[in-house]
Amino acid sequence: MAVLIYTENAGGKFKKSTFEAISYARAIADETGTTLTAISIGDVDPGELALPGKYGTDKVLHVCNGQLKNFINQAYASVIAEAAKKENADIVVLSNSFSGRGLAPRIAVKLDAGLADGVISLPEISGSQFRVKKTAFSGKAFAIFELTSAKKVISLSPNAYQVVEKHAEGKIEEFIPELKPTDFKALVKEVIQSADKVSLPDAEIVVSGGRGLKGPENWGMLEELASLLGAATACSKPVSDAGWRSHSEHVGQTGITVSPNLYIAVGISGAIQHLAGVSSSKVIVVINKDPEAPFFKVADYGIVGDAFEVVPKLIAAVKEYKASA
Amino acid sequence: MKILVCISNVPDTTTKITFTDNNTQFNTNGVQFILNPYDEIALARAIELTEGGKGTVTVINVGEVSTEPTIRKALAIGADDAVRINAKPHDAWFVAKQIASYIQQNSYDLVLTGRESIDYNGSKVAGMLGELLDIPSVSIIKKLDIEGDLAVVEREIEGGKEILSIQLPFVAGAAEGVAEPKIPNMRGIMSARTKPLAVVEPVEVSTNLTFSGFEIPAARGQVKLIPTDDSASLIGLLHTEARVI
Ligand SMILES: Cc1cc2nc3c(=O)[nH]c(=O)nc-3n(C[C@H](O)[C@H](O)[C@H](O)COP(=O)(O)OP(=O)(O)OC[C@H]3O[C@@H](n4cnc5c(N)ncnc54)[C@H](O)[C@@H]3O)c2cc1C
Numbered sequence: 001m002a003v004l005i006y007t008e009n010a011g012g013k014f015k016k017s018t019f020e021a022i023s024y025a026r027a028i029a030d031e032t033g034t035t036l037t038a039i040s041i042g043d044v045d046p047g048e049l050a051l052p053g054k055y056g057t058d059k060v061l062h063v064c065n066g067q068l069k070n071f072i073n074q075a076y077a078s079v080i081a082e083a084a085k086k087e088n089a090d091i092v093v094l095s096n097s098f099s100g101r102g103l104a105p106r107i108a109v110k111l112d113a114g115l116a117d118g119v120i121s122l123p124e125i126s127g128s129q130f131r132v133k134k135t136a137f138s139g140k141a142f143a144i145f146e147l148t149s150a151k152k153v154i155s156l157s158p159n160a161y162q163v164v165e166k167h168a169e170g171k172i173e174e175f176i177p178e179l180k181p182t183d184f185k186a187l188v189k190e191v192i193q194s195a196d197k198v199s200l201p202d203a204e205i206v207v208s209g210g211r212g213l214k215g216p217e218n219w220g221m222l223e224e225l226a227s228l229l230g231a232a233t234a235c236s237k238p239v240s241d242a243g244w245r246s247h248s249e250h251v252g253q254t255g256i257t258v259s260p261n262l263y264i265a266v267g268i269s270g271a272i273q274h275l276a277g278v279s280s281s282k283v284i285v286v287i288n289k290d291p292e293a294p295f296f297k298v299a300d301y302g303i304v305g306d307a308f309e310v311v312p313k314l315i316a317a318v319k320e321y322k323a324s325a
Numbered sequence: 326m327k328i329l330v331c332i333s334n335v336p337d338t339t340t341k342i343t344f345t346d347n348n349t350q351f352n353t354n355g356v357q358f359i360l361n362p363y364d365e366i367a368l369a370r371a372i373e374l375t376e377g378g379k380g381t382v383t384v385i386n387v388g389e390v391s392t393e394p395t396i397r398k399a400l401a402i403g404a405d406d407a408v409r410i411n412a413k414p415h416d417a418w419f420v421a422k423q424i425a426s427y428i429q430q431n432s433y434d435l436v437l438t439g440r441e442s443i444d445y446n447g448s449k450v451a452g453m454l455g456e457l458l459d460i461p462s463v464s465i466i467k468k469l470d471i472e473g474d475l476a477v478v479e480r481e482i483e484g485g486k487e488i489l490s491i492q493l494p495f496v497a498g499a500a501e502g503v504a505e506p507k508i509p510n511m512r513g514i515m516s517a518r519t520k521p522l523a524v525v526e527p528v529e530v531s532t533n534l535t536f537s538g539f540e541i542p543a544a545r546g547q548v549k550l551i552p553t554d555d556s557a558s559l560i561g562l563l564h565t566e567a568r569v570i
Pocket of ligand 1: 212251
């Protein structure tokens with residue numbers, strides 16, 4: 001028995017959500033009295049492979065193969081499933097990232113495993129019972145499931161589990177998988193990364209703007225506030241529909257679901273579809289000139305006022321706070 | 326080109342979510358069901374890709390007879406025909422097995438789903454279908470073009486995007502950017518009534534997951550309002566009180 005964690009990397013470095021998933025997988029391994037093996041696929045920077053050991057990984061399988069340099073969903077799923085079989089792993093953990101969402105269902109089918117996707121807390125294990133909790137109805141509720149199969153695949157929502165340092169051996173081993181030519185029917189032609197931007201699904205702080213900002217030309221102040229706070233920027237649906245911002249920034253029931261530590265909503269009314277995607281944020285700040293805006297009902301802090309007055313004041317205050325810190 | 330679009334029937338986005346029977350049943354009382362918004366995007370792109378006699382679009386739904394209005398809506402929007410697998414959609418695995426079994430008997434060049442259904446938000450069906458059929462899958466795409474027997478897609482990644490070229494047949498989950506949803510016109514609504522809707526009985530599937538119940542998130546405390554003149558003090562509160570910066 002073992003727990004297998006897929007340690008996803010972006011541009012050669014493990015991501016924050018990867019360390020969250022390692023810590024989560026370690027806790028499950030402890031609970032079930034077994035070991036934790038990581039599998040890393042593709043090139044990672046020197047030194048990175050030593051990191052999973054700091055978060056409780058007993059063994060790190062490293063796959064380095066030119067054909068697997070880029071993420072190929074089908075091939076990666078085969079490699080991870082093969083590693084799971086080799087390690088005799090009953091539980092496979094991944095991060096519920098964009099890539100993780102592609103991998104988890106394929107791995108589950110390969111292993112004949114039940115799949116719990118986007119879970120937000122540790123499973124409740126008692127005897128053979130294995131219960132998991134995930135958000136449902138786009139954050140309007142939680143659903144609890146029991147995985148009844150012998151093998152289980154779990155994908156963890158970003159920002160749902162705290163990274164915990166815990167020393168383990170983290171012995172690095174090369175893993176040479178069998179590659180099937182039929183797994184390579186997809187070819188990555190180009191990867192476009194906006195390097196200086198904080199990725200929205202992983203962000204700890206999100207600064208979000210709505211139609212109240214009047215036009216794309218007014219986003220400068222939100223970007224400034226975001227960059228001072230190390231935050232990602234986001235927007236409401238009408239804003240991306242109007243082309244003021246890209247669709248990849250649209251949060252809500254029909255956009256990205258985020259659960260940062262801090263969500264700052266500027267000029268957003270708080271429609272039910274918008275709230276669905278942001279309600280699991282730990283702290284919500286709402287800035288809106290309309291005291292009746294529904295968003296205030298779910299906010300922790302609110303400022304009733306004109307965004308064009310309030311945001312510059314906040315920017316000045318953050319600068320002052322940073323200067324004094 | 327033959328395209329299959331998998332559609333689901335979900336509670337309208339304005340629905341206030343409540344439960345009955347000790348939080349084990351979703352309360353459908355007064356709830357309006359709609360075609361899943363992401364599936365509308367998938368359907369719209371499928372129609373665009375087959376326009377002008379370039380192919381056909383079939384929609385498939387795993388659901389009981391009560392989902393037929395949603396299926397008819399898809400036909401009104403422009404699908405050529407529809408299939409309903411006559412069963413309650415227990416979970417993603419059950420749904421994927423049903424659809425895969427149907428596809429195995431009626432091959433398609435392209436299978437589209439929505440990136441997720443807005444009720445359970447799983448993003449699971451596309452990947453499971455890909456694996457069951459041993460064809461490539463991309464769970465969330467932002468753009469889709471067909472060039473001969475290749476699909477060119479844009480996939481979202483954290484902080485960027487990836488462009489892929491993929492051999493058909495393949496399966497993908499459509500998200501915003503792929504197409505603008507289409508609104509049915511009068512002719513579409515009229516013709517939807519007579520378009521073929523086949524009802525197929527389900528295949529047997531062993532389950533690996535059982536549903537235990539729902540929870541409603543805890544309500545937040547009262548909002549703390551900060552006077553506009555004192556906006557700057559928010560930053561201090563976020564640091565000392567909320568401890569998030
Ligand atoms: C099927 C469906 C799915 C949807 N999915 C989503 C979704 O995923 N995400 C989403 O966001 N929406 C979604 N919507 C849309 C949603 O219903 C709302 O229309 C939308 O969230 C409103 O966006 P908004 O708050 O930016 O704009 P508005 O509702 O127009 O609100 C603008 C707000 O700005 C305030 N304001 C104006 N000027 C200022 C100023 N100078 N300073 C401060 N405040 C100001 C106003 O008081 C108002 O509250 C969906 C709708 C449907 C039908």
